[in-house]
Amino acid sequence: MYIQYTMDQLCLPMDLEEDIPTNHLVRVVHTAVNRLDDSIFDAAYPGGGRDSYHPKMLTKVIIYAYTQRIYSSRQIAKAVRETIPFMWLAGRQRPDFRTINRFRSERMKDILETVFTAVLQFLANEKYISLEYYFVDGTKIEANANRYTFVWGKAVSKHTAKLQENVHSLFATIEAAEHQEERERQGKDLAELGEFSEMSSEKLEHLTQALESQLLDKPKNKPLKKAVQKLRKDLLPRLLKYEQYQALLGDRNSFCKTDPDATFMRMKEDHMRNGQLKPGYNVQIGTENQFILAYSIHQRPADTRCLQPHIEKARELMGRLPQTVIADAGYGSEENYAYLEKEEIQAVVKYGSYHKEKSKAWKEDIGKIENWTYEEAEDTWTCPAGQALHFRRESKETLTSGYEIRKRHYRSNSCEGCPLKERCTKAAGNREVVVSLERLRYQNQARERLRSEEGYALAVRRMTEPESVFGQLKNNRGFRRFLLRGMEKVTLEVGWLSLAHNVLKQAAVDQKT
Numbered sequence: 001m002y003i004q005y006t007m008d009q010l011c012l013p014m015d016l017e018e019d020i021p022t023n024h025l026v027r028v029v030h031t032a033v034n035r036l037d038d039s040i041f042d043a044a045y046p047g048g049g050r051d052s053y054h055p056k057m058l059t060k061v062i063i064y065a066y067t068q069r070i071y072s073s074r075q076i077a078k079a080v081r082e083t084i085p086f087m088w089l090a091g092r093q094r095p096d097f098r099t100i101n102r103f104r105s106e107r108m109k110d111i112l113e114t115v116f117t118a119v120l121q122f123l124a125n126e127k128y129i130s131l132e133y134y135f136v137d138g139t140k141i142e143a144n145a146n147r148y149t150f151v152w153g154k155a156v157s158k159h160t161a162k163l164q165e166n167v168h169s170l171f172a173t174i175e176a177a178e179h180q181e182e183r184e185r186q187g188k189d190l191a192e193l194g195e196f197s198e199m200s201s202e203k204l205e206h207l208t209q210a211l212e213s214q215l216l217d218k219p220k221n222k223p224l225k226k227a228v229q230k231l232r233k234d235l236l237p238r239l240l241k242y243e244q245y246q247a248l249l250g251d252r253n254s255f256c257k258t259d260p261d262a263t264f265m266r267m268k269e270d271h272m273r274n275g276q277l278k279p280g281y282n283v284q285i286g287t288e289n290q291f292i293l294a295y296s297i298h299q300r301p302a303d304t305r306c307l308q309p310h311i312e313k314a315r316e317l318m319g320r321l322p323q324t325v326i327a328d329a330g331y332g333s334e335e336n337y338a339y340l341e342k343e344e345i346q347a348v349v350k351y352g353s354y355h356k357e358k359s360k361a362w363k364e365d366i367g368k369i370e371n372w373t374y375e376e377a378e379d380t381w382t383c384p385a386g387q388a389l390h391f392r393r394e395s396k397e398t399l400t401s402g403y404e405i406r407k408r409h410y411r412s413n414s415c416e417g418c419p420l421k422e423r424c425t426k427a428a429g430n431r432e433v434v435v436s437l438e439r440l441r442y443q444n445q446a447r448e449r450l451r452s453e454e455g456y457a458l459a460v461r462r463m464t465e466p467e468s469v470f471g472q473l474k475n476n477r478g479f480r481r482f483l484l485r486g487m488e489k490v491t492l493e494v495g496w497l498s499l500a501h502n503v504l505k506q507a508a509v510d511q512k513t
Contacts, residue, residue, distance in 0.1 A: 016084055016087055016088040016092075017088060019084050020084065020085060020088060025503075025504065026064055026085040026089060028506060029060050029063050029503050030089060033059050033060045035122060036059075036118055037118070038056070040111060040114050040115060040118065043111055044107040044110070045107075053093060053095050053099060053103075055107070057090055057091060058095065058099075061076060061080060061086060061095075061100070062100065062496060063496070063503060064089060064500075065079065065086075066477075066496050066497055066499070067500045067503065067504045069478050071479065073097040073101035074097040077095065077097040077100055080094055105489055105492055108492065109488065109492055112495045112496070112499075116317065116495055116498060117317050117318070119499060119503070120293065120317070120318065120502070123502065128289065128291060128506060129288045129289055129291050129293065130288065131288065131293065131320070131323075132288070132322075132324065133288050133322070133323070133326060134286045134314070134324065134325050134326065135326045135327070135461070135462050135465035135466050136285075136327040137284070137285065137287075137303075137462075137466035137467065137470070138283060138284040138285070138298075138303045139474070140265050140267050140280045141280055141283055141479070142279065142280045142482070143256065143261075143262035143278075143280050143481075143482055143490070144259065144481060144482045144484060145256040145259035146256065146258045146279075147276075147278055149256055149257035150254055150255075150256060150257075150264055150277075150279070151248075151254060151255050151256075151257060152253065153252065153253040156242055156249065159238075160239075160246075163238055163242065164199060166235060167199055167231075167235055167239075168199075170230065170231070170235070171207075173223070173227070174211070174227050200243070201240045208236060211224065211227065211231070212228055215228055248260045251400060252299055252300075254277075258485070259485040259486065261281075261485070261487045261490070262280060262281060262299075263280070263281075263300070263301065264277040264278065264279055264280075265277060265282070266278075269480065281297050281298065281299065281482070281487075281490055282297070282298040282299070282303070282306060283295065283298075283494055284296045284297075284298060284303070284306050284310040285469060285470075285498070286310070286314055286466075287465045287469050288465070290464075290469055291505055291506075292469060293317070293318060293322075294310070294313055294314035294318060295317075295494050295495065295498050296309060296314075296491075297487060297490055297491045297494060304330060304335075307327070307331045307336045307339070308335075308339050308401075311325070311339075321343055322345060323346060324345070324348060324458070325348065325349065326348040326461075326462045327349045327350075328349075328350055329349075329352050329354060329355075332349050332350050332351030332352060334403075334405060334436060334438060334442060335401065335403040336349065337349070337439075338442070341442075347445075347449070348446075348449050348450065348455050348459060350446065350459070351442075351443050351446055354446070354447070357447075366383070366384040366385075366424055367424045367425060369381065370440075381410050381433065383412070383420075383424065383431065385418050385420045387412045387431075389410035389411055389412045389431065389433060390410060390413070391408060391409070391410055392432075394406060394408050394409070395434075405436055405438075406436060406438065407434050408434070408435055408436070409432065409433075410432065410433050410435070411430055411432040411433075412430045412431045412432075413430070414430060415430045415431050469501065472501060477497075
């Protein structure tokens with residue numbers, strides 16, 4: 001015997017909610033978005049035209065799609081037509097992929113952060129997060145760009161310098177070919193070329209036009225005609241191109257032609273094992289209890305210069321600064337320590353040599369200034385051999401960010417005959433050390449905090465905070481490459497991912513409790 005089976009159409013429409021379990025994730029998404037104030041979406045709908053789909057419905061659909069590893073607008077539109085949870089969220093409406101993509105990347109570009117902040121506030125009110133501890137880390141995600149259409153900053157500078165030489169050489173040839181009377185008449189304009197190490201495209205255009213005017217008076221002057229053709233068809237377009245490249249590069253060392261905002265970075269996913277650089281973005285997040293508190297996108301491969309702009313972005317999203325920041329050694333620079341101290345944020349941040357200092361080899365290395373004794377009253381360093389190094393001078397180093405590092409130089413009176421000199425230094429003369437006392441002070445503070453009971457517990461907890469979130473995003477939900485291009489759209493993608501992650505994490509916590 002078989003259960004009766006028929007393909008006949010039901011007389012009444014089926015209630016889709018009956019097929020969705022009580023604790024299903026889609027109900028968590030539905031509840032979280034319904035709690036948002038409708039006025040949040042008013043800025044995205046100025047009015048006019050035909051009626052639009054309700055923004056809450058589209059928000060629910062997109063967030064739930066991101067929790068299900070569906071990121072393509074076409075696949076989301078297909079799920080709305082065919083999958084019961086999506087059909088229930090959409091209320092049986094069927095927005096097409098253009099509507100979904102337009103809403104995701106255009107209408108929500110100015111209000112997505114407001115939605116994220118509102119959901120974050122709900123989580124804080126219900127004690128999922130306390131906003132007390134802020135665990136920071138970054139990961140690199142590949143851009144939606146061609147891996148081989150690269151432009152390197154050093155190559156642009158090299159080609160620009162060579163082009164400048166060609167331009168000066170060309171004008172020198174023109175001067176040599178002119179008659180003495182003509183050289184005297186236009187000597188001022190052409191003589192100025194030797195005073196400038198670089199020539200802008202604007203000035204080169206002006207000079208090219210001047211040569212073209214001369215060519216009208218002397219149409220049979222072949223050297224002048226060839227020079228004008230070379231300037232107009234070769235040198236001037238190339239100089240314009242290099243200037244555009246320099247503007248796109250900024251302070252970066254590379255960019256991709258198909259996504260100029262992307263920088264070439266070294267990724268952990270190196271299947272060829274040849275250290276290939278790929279276009280990508282540095283995604284920084286701050287977490288607590290594995291909820292994402294803030295996110296930011298950066299074009300720098302290293303994490304060191306990303307901390308300050310990320311903390312400022314966190315201030316915008318959370319409405320305040322975190323009380324305690326916990327991060328790994330990639331953020332342990334003097335500039336970052338100074339910034340956190342200025343903002344009155346407790347820093348549980350390692351520095352580069354924190355773990356090496358615990359090794360026996362480090363402690364026995366008499367050449368390390370950390371193993372020496374500093375006399376603050378006399379401003380001297382005493383080496384393991386008992387030799388005093390006296391202060392000589394102070395120098396300053398200004399970083400590209402504008403931060404100034406003050407370095408103090410110390411030198412011993414005489415290292416001749418010292419039995420420890422070979423182990424201390426390879427220099428031929430007396431031992432000289434250059435040290436930033438501020439950096440050492442910050443390192444001592446960080447060492448004390450990290451070795452305290454609370455600091456050690458936070459440092460251990462950091463290993464399971466942002467790292468677990470990145471594992472969820474990149475491995476469990478398969479987001480290893482952006483779908484959109486440009487900083488603005490990539491930031492939107494990370495915003496949707498963060499929203500989906502927080503809702504998914506809330507559902508997981510509720511299920512456990």
